[in-house]
Amino acid sequence: MSREVMAFSKGKIYIAGEYAVVAGGLSILFPVEKYVGIRLERADDYYIYSHKYQSGFEKLDLYNQNNLYVIKTITWFNKYLAELGIKEDKFKIEIKSELDSEKNKKYGFGSSAAIIVTLLKALFIYYKLPYSSLVLYKAAVLVQIEISKNTSFGDLACISFGKKILYQRFNLDIIDQFKKLKIIEILNKRWDNLVIKEINLDLDYLLVHTGIEANSYELVERVLKFQFTDEFIKFYNNSDRLVKKLLKGKNLDLISKLNNNLKDLEKLTNVKLFTNEMFEIEKVVLENNGVIKFSGAGGGDCILCFFESQKDLENAKKDVQKLGYNIF
Structure with missing residues (x-):
């Protein structure tokens, strides 16, 4: 049977x-x-x-x-x-x-x-x-x-x-x-x-696919070679501090600081975490009073776009779609 x-x-x-x-x-x-x-x-x-x-x-x-x-x-x-x-x-x-x-x-x-x-x-x-x-x-x-x-x-x-x-x-x-x-x-x-x-955390965002497929395992392996350096420990402590603050609710300044912390990590490791596609999407988001942050290991895949108002989000959505990116 x-x-x-x-x-x-x-x-x-x-x-x-x-x-x-x-x-x-x-x-x-x-x-x-x-x-x-x-x-x-x-x-x-x-x-x-x-x-x-x-x-x-x-x-x-x-x-x-x-x-x-x-x-x-x-x-x-x-x-x-x-x-x-x-x-x-x-x-x-x-x-x-x-x-x-x-x-x-x-x-x-x-x-x-x-x-x-x-x-x-x-x-x-x-x-x-x-x-x-x-x-x-x-x-x-x-x-x-x-x-x-x-x-x-x-x-x-x-x-x-x-x-x-x-x-x-x-x-x-x-x-x-x-x-x-x-x-x-x-x-x-x-x-x-x-x-x-x-957790009960309400965050409205656009989730945009960059069109680039990232190799997370490879990126993580390369970045973690720096795990025991003073600079990585500083990155780690900043990340934990910002995550704890974000638990209290959406704050575009915190999102921006999280993104900048990842840019500092990129400089430390010389591993390309931010792509040209991300910068192209970021330009549109900034023009619509928003901030971005990649999700996951970076190097491609998706980025998160946060805005103060629903109007800004909708305007950015149209502009990003005009560039040919897929939005979820």
Whole structure:
């Protein structure tokens, strides 16, 4: 008898705290109303159909790295099932995503993280295993560290909770302890320094895609080479101070200071975080009494545009669209 389940997750954007968060600082993330949906149907083997990449179901080889995030998630979950003494099933896995374009260009909405979280959610539902948003986040982290530890895991937190959150990464030293514990113990364990707190913060903004796809992992790796310099510590402290102030409500001066702090980071590291497209959009925004700030690692993807009035926002929206940029 066929059995199937479906799960959905929103994407995410960083509002503030980029780069500092990877070093253990505070950050603010919002969900975006763009979704990933995954359908699981029990089958005789593993098959995958991602609507952006395949024209129909194809056999999924768990030893082939072409579908890395799906494979790592399934492999991890099967280990969890083995610990619980539950027999694993195999599936047809169908994926639909709004987090990248029809031409497979990523927007910076956490598309890879959303695949991990949504597939985990579907697996928890399929096997009728109880889970919370926190357990979902922890499970997603355990999958992610099999791929890369060079991240804050903040996208996993926002997507797991589906809420506006204040986030601080856990102490990375705890990962070494994981090797000695069963998965169920890791999921139930308190993770030192971890902060995931739902916040009530109203910010109106335009979210503009620069048309450039950024490589977040590469940018983060290059920037973090400067993590222990005095200049980076100054950047980190400024970021935390501004994030805490922003929690009190929209303030264009704070947004501008956050953006300038990231420009200082660019000067320190000589890593290109701001692109010509960003400056072109910024010129229009400034003409309409607004300020900008990139979301995420920079180097492309999306920028946030903030304004004092709805009228300024609407005028800027028209001007930005005339330049050919995509607005969400």
